[in-house]
Amino acid sequence: MPNSHLKLSANQRGTIINLNGQIIPIDEAKVSVFDRSFLFGDSVYEVIRTYHAQPFRLKEHLVRLEKSAKICQMKLSQTSQEYEREVIRSIQTYQAQPGRQKEDVYVRLIVSRGAGKIGFGLKNLETPTLYSIIVEPISMFPNKSFQEGTRLQISDRMRNPPLALDPAMKSGNYLNSLLAFLTAAEASFDDAVLLDSQGFVSEGTTFNIFYVNRGIVATPPNDVGILDGITRRLIIDVCIKLGIPCREVRFPKEYLYTADEVFISGSVKEIIPVTQLDQKKIGNGKPGPITTRLKQAFDAQIESEMIGSTNVAHRV
Numbered sequence: 001m002p003n004s005h006l007k008l009s010a011n012q013r014g015t016i017i018n019l020n021g022q023i024i025p026i027d028e029a030k031v032s033v034f035d036r037s038f039l040f041g042d043s044v045y046e047v048i049r050t051y052h053a054q055p056f057r058l059k060e061h062l063v064r065l066e067k068s069a070k071i072c073q074m075k076l077s078q079t080s081q082e083y084e085r086e087v088i089r090s091i092q093t094y095q096a097q098p099g100r101q102k103e104d105v106y107v108r109l110i111v112s113r114g115a116g117k118i119g120f121g122l123k124n125l126e127t128p129t130l131y132s133i134i135v136e137p138i139s140m141f142p143n144k145s146f147q148e149g150t151r152l153q154i155s156d157r158m159r160n161p162p163l164a165l166d167p168a169m170k171s172g173n174y175l176n177s178l179l180a181f182l183t184a185a186e187a188s189f190d191d192a193v194l195l196d197s198q199g200f201v202s203e204g205t206t207f208n209i210f211y212v213n214r215g216i217v218a219t220p221p222n223d224v225g226i227l228d229g230i231t232r233r234l235i236i237d238v239c240i241k242l243g244i245p246c247r248e249v250r251f252p253k254e255y256l257y258t259a260d261e262v263f264i265s266g267s268v269k270e271i272i273p274v275t276q277l278d279q280k281k282i283g284n285g286k287p288g289p290i291t292t293r294l295k296q297a298f299d300a301q302i303e304s305e306m307i308g309s310t311n312v313a314h315r316v
């Protein structure tokens with residue numbers, strides 16, 4: 001697709017770009033070919049979404065960004081407060097556009113280790129860490145509906161072992177997930193779930209996974225090598241609130257095949273029931289009762305958190 005086309009469609013959907021603290025036109029939003037995110041995938045990032053036009057659990061995302069940076073020995077040149085301020089300012093800029101005041105957005109904050117000479121050594125760096133914030137309408141990221149559910153493939157591709165590339169770090173190197181996704185898509189599945197080096201279920205390409213059996217909810221523990229999902233945490237808390245037992249345990253893929261219910265979680269996906277895994281239909285192929293209860297409680301939790309918070313239009 002020619003660049004001019006990209007610029008036009010991004011303008012039409014109201015995309016806002018913040019590059020190192022400057023909100024700039026889309027055609028000026030360029031990154032150096034010497035940027036280490038481009039050369040090596042040497043970057044960390046977060047995806048945040050808004051509800052009622054306000055960022056959801058932004059502070060938790062920024063804590064995770066710091067954790068990701070620490071795992072890859074990246075010294076961030078901005079504080080969390082600075083990132084928070086710039087994320088909110090970028091959302092406000094989006095909302096200041098005609099007709100977009102109440103729209104919900106997807107926010108991607110990407111931090112590169114910087115740009116400089118080609119080479120791994122930090123002495124090659126000629127800049128501090130660089131960041132960009134992309135704000136897009138959430139409608140750009142359509143999900144399978146809750147009612148429809150999703151069909152997943154168990155990938156033959158192993159999830160990165162923590163000693164190779166720790167999945168707890170949300171780095172710009174997503175090839176492990178991306179390749180699993182492409183193989184699943186080729187076989188007409190919606191997405192893929194990966195196993196760890198011992199054959200235990202870890203997580204999906206961009207989501208965490210849960211199953212329900214005889215009223216008990218289970219999800220792989222963080223130390224199997226997964227992203228410590230913010231939605232996953234929220235679901236565990238909701239289970240506790242509702243008195244639904246929830247266990248963080250290792251399990252093989254067969255437990256998913258025979259589960260009463262399976263569902264996935266992520267900031268943009270929220271909670272989506274899995275209706276098919278490989279060739280096996282899950283439950284009766286419809287959202288199960290516990291998944292439905294959790295989704296209702298999840299929605300209520302979001303509502304109650306957002307009602308208490310101030311609209312970003314009035315902050316900063």
Ligand SMILES: Cc1ncc(COP(=O)(O)O)c(C=O)c1O
Binds near residue numbers: 207208231
């Ligand atoms: C690999 C992976 N696992 C899990 C998740 C879900 O995390 P969260 O609920 O914080 O969005 C993501 C989100 O992008 C992800 O990329």
